[in-house]
Amino acid sequence: MSAVGPLPIPSGCPGGLCCLRPEPSRPDQGDPVSTPALRMSTLFLRTLREDPADAELPSHRLLVRAGYIRRVAPGIYTWLPLGLRVLRNVEAIVREEMDAIGAQELSFPALLPKEPFEATGRWTEYGDNIFRLKDRKGAEYLLGPTHEEMFTLTVKDLYGSYKDLPLSIYQIQLKYRDEARPRAGLLRGREFVMKDSYSFDVDDAGLQASYDAHRAAYVKIFDRLGFDYVIVKATSGAMGGSASEEFLATAENGEDTYVRCTSCDYAANVEAVKVPVPQPIAYDGLPAARAEDTPGTPTIATLVDHLNVAFPRQNKADLPWQAGDTLKNVIVMVVHPDGRREPLAIGLPGDREIDEKRLGAQVEPAEIEAFDEADFAKNPALAKGYMGPGVLGERAESRIRYLLDPRVVDGTVWVTGADAPDRHVIGLVAGRDFTADGTIEAAEVRNGDECPSCGQVLETARGIEMGHIFQLGRKYAESLGLKVLDHNGKLVTVIMGSYGVGVSRAVAAVAEGCHDEFGLVWPREIAPADVHVVATGKAEEVFAKADELTVALAAQGIQVICDDRRKVSPGVKFKDAELIGVPTIVIVGKGLEAGTIEIKDRATGDRREVPVGQIVEAVVAEVRGAAL
RNA sequence: CGGGCUGUGGCGCAGCUUGGUAGCGCGCUUCGUUUGGGACGAAGAUGUCGCAGGUUCAAAUCCUGUCAGCCCGACCA
The missing domain is CATH 3.30.930.10 (Bira Bifunctional Protein; Domain 2)
Incomplete structure (x- = not known):
């Protein structure tokens, strides 16, 4: 058994901290290239016991706590060795x-x-x-x-x-x-x-x-x-x-x-x-649209309530009016890259909101701004809260481009604004009573919507x-x-x-995806090391054996972090190993008296004792096996 | 850019209401004990209390201004 002392570090490595560059691809000949181990006693690392106050997400918290990164300025980070x-x-x-x-x-x-x-x-x-x-x-x-x-x-x-x-x-x-x-x-x-x-x-x-x-x-x-x-x-x-x-x-x-x-x-x-477009519906025989007084109904909710009181449905008595029966018309201001501002009207079922991201993607590279009170003032044809297709469209009174949600196909029947305060039109039929300048994908997508590919959910x-x-x-x-x-x-x-x-x-x-309550759990291919050797106890023999194992594994081309810190309690070492999240943890400690060393899987927590004589090949198999 | 919150040692925080010696835990240093789950004792080091004005005999604390950071939203790859 070798005495503890200077470690047999491969030449060219001043102190075990030098292997921060990507490992060169291995020579094809199969001769394992030894990889310098990282030693916790000298590794430039400080783990934090507490979560940093400015971190919310698990990935952010853990990467800082485990000593992988440090914030330098907002959105700018230092990469520490690990x-x-x-x-x-x-x-x-x-x-x-x-x-x-x-x-x-x-x-x-x-x-x-x-x-x-x-x-x-x-x-x-x-x-x-x-x-x-x-x-x-x-x-x-x-x-x-x-x-x-x-x-x-x-x-x-x-x-x-x-x-x-x-x-x-x-x-x-x-x-x-x-x-x-x-x-x-x-x-x-x-x-x-x-x-x-x-x-x-x-x-x-x-x-x-x-x-x-x-x-x-x-x-x-x-x-x-x-x-x-x-x-x-x-x-x-x-x-x-x-x-x-x-x-x-x-x-x-x-x-x-x-x-x-x-x-x-x-x-x-x-x-x-892309919203699946329904088949147009024949509208022969549908009753004519009629304009009605609907006082105090500038929003979809107030309109639906009013309809159910003042105009309860006759043919479908068991189906009260719903937001989806209304056609909501929204105007936004499209700001082109050259600064030109162009209003755009969008008609969509009243039970849906405009999704600004979806709308933004449609008008790219132009941007969307609100159509404000001043804009309304400049367009007297627009009755805020009571707008309808009557005045919308490039050829209509407002001259504002009017695009419809694809669900609003010919033959669908709607309640919509009558372009006068406190008035709505009931029974307005798309294609018969109004047309638009085109369609646009701007309505929100919801859980449960129909799949455009197969029609399912x-x-x-x-x-x-x-x-x-x-x-x-x-x-x-x-x-x-x-x-x-x-x-x-x-x-x-x-x-x-x-x-x-x-x-x-x-x-x-x-x-973000690979962690548990104790810390990070790296997938093997990107983990900072293959194996984290923990030496517990104070016996010289433990440190010597951990050292020997570390060197032997490194000689097999395996990347090792070795916790060789003296005077650090086992609890701290275990916590650090779990925080750091190397996939295989090897514990050299109390089992040594009985001639065994423990292998623990960071992800599953499974642990097993392996006879000292077989430990190197057992760890190699663990590492290579899981790495394919 | 809107809304909310926060700036006190390396980290996490208390102190501020009611002005008067700047504190706690972690970490760090030294010595000793301890060594299988974030040990214990003793002794230490580390602070322009974000910054600038103001009020006051006296400001971490009160007032004004300002900067920065975090979170939510907007925006964005």
Whole structure:
């Protein structure tokens, strides 16, 4: 048995703290590369007994408490040694899967000149979200919030022929966005690590192939990251583009709401849900619409109450009037990027609210503002609280564009405003009595809504956006002039795809999904180490054995954290091990007298005693087995 | 940008109503005891009480202003 003393640390490692860089991929020959262990006695780490006051979400709380990250400024964090290891592990997975589909890694600066962003209009469109700065000469720069321009311009710079394509390139880089409200630790920061890749193809078929390859790679990445996720249809947001899917980590605390079908495999971000359009209904023989006095009924609730008192239903006596029988008309102000303001009227069933996110996605890149009292004053045709289709529409008196919820098909019958104070129209038939300028997906999506794919029931859930893939199309290629010569010698605009993974966000998302009351519970592939060896007791023999085991495991290429702290009570060590969340905990202690060492599974709590002589292979099997 | 809350040692907090020596727990240092579930004793170190004005003999405490942070909402990848 070796005496406790200087540890046989592999050469090149000054103190066991040096292995913070991603582990290089192992040589194929199968010769295990020894990995320096982290020793708690010297590890730059301080765990906190209490939760930090400014953290709410479990991921934020635990990452700070367990000593993975420290806040420096709002939305800006330091990666401490353990955290950096996890981050690097996530990066390594992303890198491997991107490389596997032939994407090539490069790295753009985070500090960028403004000119490319002016060329695409985003210097202004991105607004306050850009961190801007000036150099000593007064030239303007920004910290890149995203790098579409750089990717596009660099390809333009170097390539000019269809023979050069297809091409997929990516980077893992820090991004900067001056969030109005950074929150939830790493989940929404102002500085964050993102993998973004772009594909460049000459035609739609090529784009589709590149998209499919990325999609497959993303499935592998998120499978390996080891948390529950869903792939949902999405809108492409400010980036522009068409086909689009998001990878969401399922999480109650997530910021994104999505729906999934309880019967088929349909899933979509609420912003992207398309309402199933009912068949038009024949309206021959329906009674004519009639306007009635409905005093004091400017809201749907007051209107429904009044209807049931003053105009109880005759034909369906057992069905009182409901909010869904009314057609609610709402006006918003659409503000275009050039500052132009245009009112927009939306008609939807009275039992639904406008979902501002869904509406926003429809009018992108324009923004929505309230249509206020002053705006009403400028449009005398509008009777606030009693607006109806009578005056709405581009060819109607108000000249305001009027779009309907897709549920309002021809033949549906409604109660709606009569465009005069205290008056409503009953029995107004869509298609017969009014038409609109089109339809719009702006009504809220609710739990229980009909699935647009199979007609069954949708349920809503929350998630964290982890990845987003979409077919960008020609937007950036056009505005930046990225063209190549095709095989006929003609210039064609390149078609691009855009694919992002929130790398630092993934660390938080995994933590959000993988923890218990005691601390973090990392999936094996991204854990800061494979094994956490805990030496308990004060016997020299215990520390010597823990040391020996640590070295032996490291020699097998296993990453080890060894709690070799003297004068620290076992309770503290156990608590720290559980907080830190390495998947396998090995306890060298009281069992040693009987010749055994304990292996404990962090996730399940299962523990077993293993004879000292078999401990190395038992741990190796545990690690390799679970890691596949 | 709206609403709410909070700024006191590295962390978590009390003290403020009613002005008068800046306190507690954790952590940290030293010594001793302890060592299988966040040990114990003793002795220590660490504070421009967010900042700036004002009132007062005297301000962490009262007044005015200001800045910052967190949470909810809006917005956003």
